Amino acid sequence: MTESGQGTDASLIGAYRAGDQRAAAALVARHGPPLGRYLYSSGAGPSDIDDFVQETFFRAFRSLERWRGEASFRNWLYTIAGNLLKDDYRRRKGRIMLSIEDRDLTDRADPAGELDAAEADGRIRAGLSTLPRLQREVFLMRVHEGSEYADIAAALGTTAGAARVHYHHAVRRLKELVQ
Amino acid sequence: MTECTLLSDRMPAILAGDDWTEEERGHLARCADCGAEWALVNDARKLGSDLGYAPDAVAMAAALSAQLRDARGERRSVRRWIVGSALAAAASIMLAVATGTFRPGAATGTQSASGATSAAGLGVESGFVPSELDSLSVGELREVLDAFDEPLSGRSTVGAPGLGDLTDQELERVLRAGEV
Numbered sequence: 001m002t003e004s005g006q007g008t009d010a011s012l013i014g015a016y017r018a019g020d021q022r023a024a025a026a027l028v029a030r031h032g033p034p035l036g037r038y039l040y041s042s043g044a045g046p047s048d049i050d051d052f053v054q055e056t057f058f059r060a061f062r063s064l065e066r067w068r069g070e071a072s073f074r075n076w077l078y079t080i081a082g083n084l085l086k087d088d089y090r091r092r093k094g095r096i097m098l099s100i101e102d103r104d105l106t107d108r109a110d111p112a113g114e115l116d117a118a119e120a121d122g123r124i125r126a127g128l129s130t131l132p133r134l135q136r137e138v139f140l141m142r143v144h145e146g147s148e149y150a151d152i153a154a155a156l157g158t159t160a161g162a163a164r165v166h167y168h169h170a171v172r173r174l175k176e177l178v179q
Numbered sequence: 180m181t182e183c184t185l186l187s188d189r190m191p192a193i194l195a196g197d198d199w200t201e202e203e204r205g206h207l208a209r210c211a212d213c214g215a216e217w218a219l220v221n222d223a224r225k226l227g228s229d230l231g232y233a234p235d236a237v238a239m240a241a242a243l244s245a246q247l248r249d250a251r252g253e254r255r256s257v258r259r260w261i262v263g264s265a266l267a268a269a270a271s272i273m274l275a276v277a278t279g280t281f282r283p284g285a286a287t288g289t290q291s292a293s294g295a296t297s298a299a300g301l302g303v304e305s306g307f308v309p310s311e312l313d314s315l316s317v318g319e320l321r322e323v324l325d326a327f328d329e330p331l332s333g334r335s336t337v338g339a340p341g342l343g344d345l346t347d348q349e350l351e352r353v354l355r356a357g358e359v
Contacts, residue, residue, distance in 0.1 A: 021244060028243075029236035036234070037227030046230055054239055058246050120222045121229075128223075143223045146195030164188075171187060174223075175215055 006030075009073035013064055028057060031074050034144065038078050041140055042085055043129045052088075056081045071155035075141055079155045082137050120178075127177035131170055138163050139170035182206055186213050190220050 006012065006026045015023035035056060036049045044052050059080050060067070067076050128136050137156060141147045149160040149167070156163065186206055193199060199207065207213050 021240060024243060025236045025240035028234060028239045032234040032236060032239070033232055036230065036232035040227035040230060040232070041223070046232075049230070049232055050234060053234055054242060054246075057239070057243055058250075061243060061247060062250065121226060124219070124223050124226060139223070142191040143194065143220050146191040168184070168187065171216055171219070174219055175212075178219060178222075179215060 010069060017064060031077055034074065035077055035081060038140055038144060039081055041125065041128060042082065042136065043125065044085060052081065052084055055084055071151055074145060075147055075151055075155035078137065078141060082133065086133065123178050127174045130177065131173060135166045135170040138166040142167050183210060183213050187216060190217060194220060194224050
């Protein structure tokens with residue numbers, strides 16, 4: 001799924017640790033775009049995404065020895081990104097910044113449909129921002145990656161059963177908020 | 180576990196590429212709640228895809244490399260500063276102990292001072308040269324040295340007067356001197 005092409009995440013990480021800078025670029029190319037979507041879904045402003053992605057990779061590369069492969073590398077990155085957003089949220093003293101105004105929307109043939117999509121997008125992001133952190137992260141890992149509960153549990157330091165409960169709570173809350 | 184829960188658990192796998200079974204498809208068509216959930220997870224999956232975000236991987240990797248090098252440099256500087264300070268402190272203590280200026284307490288200081296005095300006294304004694312030798316010529320000094328070199332065993336005690344050689348008066352004087 002995510003590991004076609006230039007080798008597995010584990011082999012790229014091994015190459016990077018051995019000093020191969022191209023491996024770092026390959027990891028950024030592979031995981032940067034979904035990480036950006038994850039950060040955006042979690043409430044980051046579009047103009048901040050690049051900085052958050054770089055900071056997430058910085059933190060990940062600085063402590064690669066902590067990634068032991070129990071969770072997928074991408075879910076591990078998502079967890080680091082979640083911590084980063086939490087720190088940022090605290091720095092801003094709890095003010096949630098959900099901006100959809102500065103999105104670079106591409107030209108569409110259907111402006112009305114685009115507006116609907118933007119509204120749905122905004123509602124879901126607003127709904128996600130009201131969820132407890134674990135519920136939000138489990139939901140996004142499930143929906144964006146199709147990750148199994150066991151993998152999510154390994155990334156978030158919980159159990160598969162608890163991850164499943166968080167997911168169903170998140171779905172129920174979001175359905176109420178979005179409809 | 181209800182059919183709705185089972186279907187809910189299947190949705191992420193379907194989003195990732197799996198196909199619904201006929202039975203699942205039928206349930207989804209009949210159940211409004213599951214239909215709403217399916218719409219929700221579909222919309223959630225699309226979140227951020229309009230952004231078209233794709234970082235310049237090579238540039239970001241280079242920036243990360245520089246950032247990590249700086250961070251390592253900072254960490255190394257802090258570590259070097261700590262080790263340097265510890266070594267400097269240890270060297271100062273060793274120097275103070277070696278030069279006798281290390282005074283961790285008043286009592287130890289007194290002991291140290293008296294120890295230094297007796298050492299100085301010993302130095303004076305060991306370096307003492309009798310002033311009467313100053314006036315001697317080289318030949319006289321050699322005689323004195325030769326006399327010191329002559330082993331005690333070389334001096335015969337045979338023929339030295341014994342107590343039996345003394346007269347009664349001389350013997351009485353020696354014994355009286357021994358009593359004093």
